[in-house]
Amino acid sequence: MNYSNLTRPARIIAAILLTAASAASLATPRSETRSLAGLATPARVVTDHWGVPHIQAATARDAFFLQGYTAAGDRLWQIDLWRKRGLGRLSASFGATFVAQDRAARLFLYRGSMAAEWAAYPADSKGWTEAFAAGINAYIDEVSAGRRALPPEFALTGSAPEHWTADDIVRIRSNALVANLGNEVARARSLCLGGAKWEPIRIAIEPRHSVRLPEGLDPCSVPAAVLSDYLLATAPVSFDGQRVAAASAMQLLTAFNASAADEGSNNWVVDAAHSATGRPILANDPHRAHGVPSLRSVVHLDAPGLHLIGAGEPALPGIAFGHNADVAWGLTIFGIDQEDLYGLALMSPDTYRFRGKTRALTSVVERIEVKGEAARTVTLRFSHLGPVIWSDATHAFAVRSVWAEPGASGYFNAAWMFGVRDAAEFDAASRHWGTPPLNFVYADRRGTIGWRAAGFTPVRNNWDGLLPVPGDGSHEWHGLMPASLLPAVRNPAKGWIATANEMNLPPDFPNETRHVGYEWADRSRIDRIGAVLGAKPTFDLADAMALQTDQVSPLALRTTALLHGLSGDTPDQIAALALLSRWDGGEQIDSAAAALFEVWSQRHLRHATVAAVVPATAQPAFTNPALGAVVTTLADPGTLLGSHPETTRRAILLGSLGDAWAETARLLGPEPARWRWGDLHVARFVPAVATVAGATLRAQLEMAPLQVGGSASTPMATGMGGAGFDVMSGASVRMVLDVGEWDNSMFINTPGQSGNPFSAHYRDLYPLWAAGQYVPLVFSPAAVEREAESIVSFTPS
Known part of the structure; x- marks a missing residue:
């Protein structure tokens, strides 16, 4: 990968880590034997140099049991907090300030028939989930007995982990993104x-x-x-x-609306004819709010009838995206x-x-x-x-x-996909999907690629869902739309499929009657991804990784195109026009133009547009307009800019641009040659509990700040939030899969696989992630053994 746009410390740390890992792969892995209550047959967990647990068991039940046990070992504080938040049990551990949040959470628990709930999932899924919960409980029991260390966050908050049930996992709904x-x-x-x-x-x-x-x-x-x-x-x-x-x-x-808008995802799949490998390549990098530990964990399950690897929320059994022995799949949010x-x-x-x-x-x-x-x-x-x-x-x-609805537990319907053997079976499995609504792209070993929009879709016969409605019986849902009516594509002639949360309903889709959805992400990311995929006759794994970390913003170019032909009235306006006129839309950390553009677009242009054209009485509802919507309005104002649209637009553009130049100078100094986007755009990963920690533990819990390129509108999405420019959302996991030659696949997860702040895998992937680097996602038994850092052999107790 190209290191040229990274900070020198990030480049150095990434190089050291990759070199150390190469050396470690030659060392003999650490070995340990444990007796484990609740395990039915002997099993192993092989942890590789990147902290990925490869769980090898004689039965699927024991594989899921060990997944729960391992998840607790790596992420006990995180998953315990997930369960307590979702069930409305925070007050029991942390006190009366959480009573209101507990009450609110309980409003949104699933309260229907549990028999109907479990019937909505594959027949084996309840048993798997019971095994997963039992594995978590087994680890908690070992902690209680003093055989495993209590994570420091529990001591810090004076709390203790609680036992789980399978029903706990599926009743929690608030982890799934729905709209609007x-x-x-x-x-x-x-x-x-x-x-x-x-x-x-x-x-x-x-x-x-x-x-x-x-x-x-x-x-x-x-x-x-x-x-x-x-x-x-x-x-x-x-x-x-x-x-x-x-x-x-x-x-x-x-x-809330702004953060939801910035939490998108990318996925794409290239068919064998357009792949340099002669096999499909699938890439996925879901974007969510960043956290410590990572929102997702990568895990490998290997048992008779069950062989899959990928990423998912650590509190859920199995994976949400990744691959089994025959099929790979990736996901992004679809706008149902x-x-x-x-x-x-x-x-x-x-x-x-x-x-x-x-x-x-x-x-x-x-x-x-x-x-x-x-x-x-x-x-x-x-x-x-x-x-x-x-x-x-x-x-x-x-x-x-x-x-x-029964079957709407977030991401849980991935269970239908664990054992699929080809593209047709995957497409059938995806029709069970409930929440969140997703774009699935998939590929099988035979070379078939496809896209399927999936998710429960309310039937609204007489309204569009864009405003609240009376609850007097005049606007009732009429069930859920059959999944087969959602759009899908198989083996398109162009040889690739990509999604990035954009409006991708086909032109002939009858949305005026089906009202699937009307609010989507700006096209910036998909336009860049499509341009790159369409520009090359063939595409390889390195190309896929480069595209996931691409930092060019078509939205920025659409915005700066509004400036063409304008001449400034003040020295600041003239200087700003000159800088942006030479810019290619790349938001690398060393770009002065990117720094100016983001200050302009985030702090000045949108608000200047609202102030100039929206009546003062309505402006409180327009405090955070979408940049894409503002740019579209300015490019084709119609009647929105008043009776003299050209004059109004010029005043908006130049006035806000001059103000942005002045603010950038205040933030980064008076010399534009020294401006750097990375000096403003910084990843600061701080776990919530760090706010109550002492200085020593807080330093152990937090990540060191790292400069990062991109923005919410680049394929390498690094969304911002709050009053500043810090990175708040983006891809914690990036994955590139070589379909059929699985050991060639690559991934990254930030800041690390472990949630234990004293583990070597708590922050080891963070500088690699910031540097745009990847590590192997090994799958075959031989490759797993080759990359083994430690092996724990378990015997039933």
Whole structure:
């Protein structure tokens, strides 16, 4: 890989790590034998030099048992926190400040029939999940007995890990990304404030569609704080005392929508005819908010009837993406709208109007244990639509989500894919998918490649899902759309398929009647990926890795194209125009133009556009417009820029650009030749619990800051959040798969495979990730043995 655009420390560290790993591969692996209660037959876990556990067992049940045991060994604090957050059990471990979050989380637990839930998954999946949970519990028992160390985060917080059940895992829904509740509320607030005409500046609607105000909805009836419980239920755990508050509801909603927009993914697959290997190549790099430990863990399961390797959330059995012996697959978010906000007219505190009659709310009283205090009793209320998240004396709001459907546990339907033998079987398996909604690309050893959009899709017969609707019976879902009606492609003539969360419904797809979704990511990443894939007759693994770390932004080029032909009025404007006119859109860390562009586009251009054209009364709903929507408006303003659009556009562009030049000079100094994007764009990975740690432990928990290139609009997505330019989201895992010659495959996971801050694999992959480097993803028994760092042999106890 090309190191030229990396910081010198990152280059040095990456080179040292790769050299050390090469030397370590020649050493004899460490060996250990353990007796393990709950294991039925002897088994092994071979951990390679990159911290990947390769689990070798005599039965699938024991493989999943050891996956749970190993996940607890590597990530006990992380998965225990995942379970407590999802089940609403944080207060029992951390105190009364978490009662509100626990109550919110319990609103969104699956509360339907568990028999129906398990029936929605493969027949073996419940047994696998019970084994996985038993493996976690076995490790916890060893910790309790003093045979394994308690991770330091538990001592720091005065808490202890809890035992798991299989039902715990599938009942939790809040780990799956669904859409578009936040934008429904933001759009209602915009319409209430008179911003309907200017909505195209805030967010793009695709395919072309006229948003219709649902009959019976007063957009001003939607409170700004209506999503407080929803945001709290889906929020990460914070130990710094900050909680969702109604007073900051609009700011929180804006931040929520912005972070969701930046959390995309890339995947693509190239067929054998267009691959330099003569075999398909599949690449995937899902983007989510970064964390410590990594959101995902890479694992290899090898047992009779079960052979797969890939990445998934460490609290779930199996993998979400990767490959088995015959088929590879990757995923990105597909824009199905899987939730709706309903307004209820209350007839009394416990009843609401439905189809001209009175219908009762269901109240559930639950006891929340509180550390060091008496337990709290909370009341959860549910309509026939779903949980009530806000109410006053006369109105309430409820959420209907596919989360409530059997089979909607996030990523759990990957179990259907574990044993597929070819592309046709994979396509059939993907039709079971519930949440989150996904673009699957896949390839089999025979050379077939394909794409399938997947996910539970509500049937809305008379509205589009873009605004809240009355819950009086006039806007009911009519079941779920058959999965076969979602789009799919097999072996396209061009020889490749790529997705990046863009609007990829086919031109003839009847979205005006099916209302699958209207809100998608900007096309910047997919345009760059498509341009690169289409420009070469053949594509190899190195090309795939280079494209995953590509830092060219078509959105930046679309934006700077607006400046063509303009001349500045001030020295700052003239200098800024000169710098950006020479720029190729590359957002490398040493780019001065990238630094100026990001300061301009993030801090000035969007807000200047809103200030110039949106009425002041509506501007509170436009605090964070999508850059792509703003650029599209400026490029083709129609009537949105008033009666003199050219004059208004020139004033917006030059005024904001001059202000951006001045701010960049304040941030990076007066000499543009010394400006570097990397000086602003820094990865700072800090675990939530570090905020309550002492200086020594905090230093052990945190990652050293590293400069990173790219942005949210480059294939190497490095999304920002908050007031600054720090990297907040992107690809923790990147994976490139050589279909059929699996040992050639490569991956990276940041900051490391382990969640133990004292493990060698806690941060070892972090500088490699920042440097755009990869490590082997070995699969064959011989390659696993060759890369072994340690081998633990387990015998049943």
